[in-house]
Amino acid sequence: MENNQENIEARYIAMIENNVNVSKTSDLKEFFILVAGIIGLCIFIFLCADLAAGIWIDNISDKTQVKLENLMSFGSDLPFEHEEKYEKAFSRQLTFLKSRKNDIIKLDRRLRGKSVFNIYVYPSKELNAFVVPNGTIFFTAGFLKEIKDEQMLTFVLAHEMAHYAHRDHLKGSARQIIAGAVLSLLTSGQNNSLSSLVQNVSVFNDLSYSKRQEKAADLFANKVVIKLYGTNRAAVEFMEIIDKKQNIPEYMHYFSTHPSPSERIYLLEHNK
C-alpha cells in the first residue's frame, strides 16, 4: 500500500514536470520559418509582377504610352515661380542642355516622336535631377550651380532620358498595381503583423528594383557619353562629386533608391 502511494506521487510529479499541454517546439524557430515563408512568397509575387509588368509595358504602342503619360503627369507642365530668374542665372547650361537633348534623341529609336523633353529648373538647393512621366526633365538649382562641365551635364541628361526610354515610370506603376492588388488580397486589408511584414518586404523589393533601373539608366547614359565624347571620364568624376557631397556611410545605401556611388563608378569603369 505504502509502495503504491509513492508510485502515484511519482507519477503526479512526472506529470507536473513533463507538461503535455504545451508544445515543445520553440517559438523562435517557428517565427523564422514563418517569416522566411512570407518573404519567399512576397518575392515570388513581386517577380511575377515584374515579369508581367515588363511584358505588358514593353508591348504597348507609343500612342498608348503618350496617352498614359499625359494622364499621369497632369499639371506638371507648368513652370515654377521665379522660373525666369533661374533661366537667366543658368542660361548657358540650359541652352547647352536644350541643344544636347536633340543629339541624344537622335541616338535612340525609343526616344523619337514622343515627348519634347522640356527642361526646367526646380527651385531646390539639393543636388538632383529628375524626369516626370511625360518626359519633362527638372534640374535643381543647386545642381546647376555645382555642375558646369558639359560632359557631366550630358551624362545626367542622358541618364534621365534613359529612364524615359526604358519606360521605367510605367513599369514601376504597373508593377506596383499588380503586386499591390495581390498582396492586399493576401493580407485582406487587416492591420496585423502579416501586413506590416509584407509592407517591409515590399519596401526592400522596391528599393532593389529601383537600383536595377538606375543601373540600366547609367549604362545607357554611359553609352551616350562615349558615343558623343569618346570617353566616360566625366561620368566617373561626376559620381565622385556625388559621393563626396552625399557623404553617407556605405551600409545606408541598402535603404536608398540609388546604388552607392562607388558601385556606380565600378559599373562605369568596367563599361568603357
Place this chain on the structure above:
Amino acid sequence: MDLLLLILLLIVTFCSGSIIEKRHFKNLVSREKALLRFPTVSFGAKKTIPDKKIVNVRMVCGEAVIGADYFKCFVSNIKNFFGGRMTSYESVMDRARREALLRMRENARGSSIILNARIETVMVNDPKNPQSVPQCAVMAYGTAVTYGK
C-alpha cells in the same frame, strides 16, 4: 526605420516574454508540488458519502489573467495565415489555467478536499474590437469541505 523599430520590438518582447514565462513555469511547478497531497476533484458533493462528519463547507475561487507578449501575437498572426496549431498561445492558456487552479487550492488551505471543482474561461476584453489585447482569463471555483476528526 519602420523595420528597425519592428525588429527591436520583437527582440525586446521575445526576451522579456520568455524570461517571464520561464519564471512563471518554475513557480507553478514548485507550487503544484507543494500542493500535491491536497485533493481536488470534479465530482459533486452529493455523490460522496463520507463516514466523517463535515465541519465546514465554503466556496473557493481562483482567477488569473495572462497576457500574450507582442512577439507571440506577431507569430500567431502569421501562423493564422497558413493555419496549424497556435503553439505560441498554448503556453499562455496553460499558464492561466494552472495559475487559476493553484490560487483556488491555495485559498482552500486548511480544508480536507475541494469538491465540484470547475474551470471556466472569461472574456475580459471585447473580442470584436480590433485593438483588444490578446489574453487568457481563467476562473476556477469549487466547494472546499473540511471533515471533522
